[in-house]
Amino acid sequence: MTKLLIYEDNPQLREGLTMLINGSEGFEVLACFKNCNNVIEEVGAWKPDVILMDIDMPGINGIEGLKKIRQVNDEVKVLMLTVFDDNKNVFQAISSGANGYVLKKTPPTKLLEYIKEAQSGGAPMTASIATQVLKMFSSMNNEKGEDYNLSDREKQVLQFLVEGYSYKMIANEMFIAIDTVRSHIKKIYEKLHVNSKSEAVAKAFKDKLV
Amino acid sequence: MTKLLIYEDNPQLREGLTMLINGSEGFEVLACFKNCNNVIEEVGAWKPDVILMDIDMPGINGIEGLKKIRQVNDEVKVLMLTVFDDNKNVFQAISSGANGYVLKKTPPTKLLEYIKEAQSGGAPMTASIATQVLKMFSSMNNEKGEDYNLSDREKQVLQFLVEGYSYKMIANEMFIAIDTVRSHIKKIYEKLHVNSKSEAVAKAFKDKLV
């Protein structure tokens, strides 16, 4: 038996969802709420398996509600409901710990499937949203920081630079002479095509060498 | 009619998949291949809707095959098949443009659903993999660093520092005296709680001030 809580400000939709779900084998709506004002207490009290969370609610919106839930509970599955497949919200929701993201226009039988899928650890999403997620994923990373082929020792030194160590401190940490540190750093500068500590640090961040 | 290509080095599995899919209403396997050596030409010639791509193949593996495909075709849906839900591969595949990622042990009916879902723009994934994807997403966040309330001028100076400018260059760029640059930087250090240029640069990156 899959136990649910519903957060939805629109009374018609709230009723509709409840009837649909309660009328289906293996599902039970424990309670409905029209806002997230007491979401933490409610989730704590009812211990649902899955929560249907409308995104567009007055007052505390669904994303903030989700964040509140995640402050105290990482287990319960949260399925976001929305009318728009708006880019910003999708990103916000997913990185705040949503387990799925479906449009309200999803047909009933599909919605029940999605709920089951969320419960079993899946990430159900409407196709248009899934596409967005994949796009975000592939766009944000592919700049595969070049390989400047720093030696092991040089990588260590660069690491210390990034952490704000002075030459003297690095020498101490690595049990080598300060002039050796200089040598390494000179080499690093050549390889990274920079000529100052802070440029090297910046480049290390940009190219994800650290 | 959903038209497919299959890339899979294991003969049994290749046959099995082909029979399953060809025996199902609305699906057709155009061709099977045991490696990705000519993947670009093959995809160009057959123009499939969906490609099933095994990840673990000798020679050119599935990820590399996927990358080759994406060099010339962003439209065809590629569904990755694997025995392991290995973290590194998942990330690689998704950021290389995979449309889905399913385990080989997926039951036949489920697999057909996944193919349909991929074709219609979804992102079908086995539950364990979906979980990983969401984890990655939420871990690589988001939270903007603190607000150190730097003044406008201080922000400008910090920006120049990050770009590797020396005090002298900053003075030139901003049409102010070098001693004024010093003053600003002193103030910046106080506000960021650091005491060197490279620490400030590092902090700027970490806290996304730039």
Next chain:
DNA sequence: TAAAGGATAACATGTTTATGCGGTTGCATT
């Protein structure tokens, strides 16, 4: 076996940075 390259180290020289102190101006709030 010779060449290449990484890790180590010293010395010298000049530049840049960090930090202290002091100050003026102009604008907005009190």
Next chain:
DNA sequence: AATGCAACCGCATAAACATGTTATCCTTTA
């Protein structure tokens, strides 16, 4: 009128840094 604050400027000093050259020891590679 007084206060606070951002932006501006100057001087002085010590520490840290950048650069060059040279050299030894060792391992990997051609």
